Amino acid sequence: MSGVRSEVRQVAVERDGAVVTLVLDEPQRRNPLSLATMRALRAALRAAGDDTGVRAVVIGARGPAFCAGHDLRELAAADAAAAEEVFAACTELMLTIHRLPVPVVARVQGVATAAGCQLVAACDLAVAAEGATFATPGVRIGLFCSTPMVEVMRAVGRTRAMEMLLTGDPVDAPTALAWGLVNRVVPADALDGAAAGLAARITTASRATVAIGKQAVADTLGLPLDEAYAHAARAMCRNAATPDAREGIDAFLGRRPPVWSHGA
Structure with a gap:
C-alpha cells in the first residue's frame, strides 16, 4: 500500500x-x-x-x-x-x-x-x-x-x-x-x-535478479581474479536458470516489456 x-x-x-x-x-x-x-x-x-x-x-x-x-x-x-x-x-x-x-x-x-x-x-x-x-x-x-x-x-x-x-x-x-x-x-x-x-x-528490475547480483558483488569483492570469475560464473548460471531471466530474454526478443515474478 x-x-x-x-x-x-x-x-x-x-x-x-x-x-x-x-x-x-x-x-x-x-x-x-x-x-x-x-x-x-x-x-x-x-x-x-x-x-x-x-x-x-x-x-x-x-x-x-x-x-x-x-x-x-x-x-x-x-x-x-x-x-x-x-x-x-x-x-x-x-x-x-x-x-x-x-x-x-x-x-x-x-x-x-x-x-x-x-x-x-x-x-x-x-x-x-x-x-x-x-x-x-x-x-x-x-x-x-x-x-x-x-x-x-x-x-x-x-x-x-x-x-x-x-x-x-x-x-x-x-x-x-x-x-x-x-x-x-x-x-x-x-x-x-x-x-x-x-x-x-x-524497482523496474527483477527482484530475483537484483538479489543474485547483489550477492555476487559481495562474494567476489576482494577475491583474486580467477576466483572472482569462478564465483561470477556460478552466479550467472543460477541467474540464467530463473524464470525472470527467461522472461526478460523473451521480452527483449519479442520487443515487449517484461513481466517479472514476485519471488525473492
Whole structure:
C-alpha cells in the first residue's frame, strides 16, 4: 500500500509502492545510532527484505543531520560487556544491509560522522545534499573509528580512508562524490526526490535478479581474479536458470516489456 507510515522506536517506517523508507527520527540528538536505534533499524530492514513486494529501501533521517554516529553518552556509561553489545549490534546492522536481497540507498543531509559515515558506506548507493559532510573523527576523542574503517576503506580505498581516520577532518559532498563514497550530489531541496527517484528506478528490475547480483558483488569483492570469475560464473548460471531471466530474454526478443515474478 502506498503512503503508509509507522513508528518502530527511533525509526519511522514509510512505504510507497515497492520502496520502503526508513527514517532515523531523533533530530534533536542528530540521530545517533544507539543500541535501541540499531536494533530497530535492523528489524525494519529485515522486515523489508522478507516482504517480496519490496524492491528497494531508502535510509534517511529527519532534521539537519543524517547521523552523528554512536551515542557517546551510552558508550561513556558502558562497561566492557555493554560496549561489546553495542559494537556487535553495529556489526549485525551493517551485515544486514549487505545481506538484504534488495538494494539500500542512503539519503544524506548534514553530517554523517563515525558510525553514521559507516552506515552510508555500507549502503549499496548513496545520494547526498550539497552541504553534507562525512567524517570518521574518533581519533580526536581517543576512540579510533575501527568499525567505520571497515566500510569506509572498502568504499574509498586505503589511502583516502587513512586520511579520514588519522586526521578526523570532514570530507565535503563533492569530495565524497569524487572518492566514491556517494553516487550523486544534489541541491538540498532536491535530495528527497533524487533518492526516491533512484530507488524507483531500481524497482523496474527483477527482484530475483537484483538479489543474485547483489550477492555476487559481495562474494567476489576482494577475491583474486580467477576466483572472482569462478564465483561470477556460478552466479550467472543460477541467474540464467530463473524464470525472470527467461522472461526478460523473451521480452527483449519479442520487443515487449517484461513481466517479472514476485519471488525473492
